[in-house]
Amino acid sequence: MRDADARGEFDRLPGAGKPLPSDVESTYDELWWVKRKMARESLSVLPPTLALRKEAEDALEAALAAPSEGAARRIVERINVRIREVMFKPPPGPPLGMKPYDVEEVAARWRERRAER
Structure with a gap:
């Protein structure tokens, strides 16, 4: 590090001489770097x-x-299987609040969309 500093390799880095960016939150969060990376990469x-x-x-x-x-x-049948699983064995978190799709209704909507084209 000293040798690189002596050669001036740190002189023109982006953000040099500027304060570190601060988040809106004023309390320390030990996972701040995870949250920042997730935000930067649009993950949730x-x-x-x-x-x-x-x-x-x-x-x-x-x-x-x-x-x-x-x-x-x-x-629709594949997603209905997953919805039913959660309905009968709810995982932690907020309730799902939905029921399986009516396959016949979705098929009818599919036919309507197809006819419109």
Whole structure:
């Protein structure tokens, strides 16, 4: 470190001479660096039920955009299995607050979207 400093290798680093960025929070958080990295990389950690809600919403959109009705049905049936598991064996966190999708209703919506094209 001393040799590099003597050679001036630290002279033109970004942020040199500026204070370290401070977060809005005034209390010390020992995981500050994890939170900053997650924010920088647009990552988030959700409780299992909220993650499943997001997964279910994404699955519904994927089913409605599926190339065939059979594919749409398989997507909905797969996510329904996961929803039922959480309904009967809830993980920690907030309640799921949703029920399995009606496969026939999603298939009908898929056919309507297909007809509109």
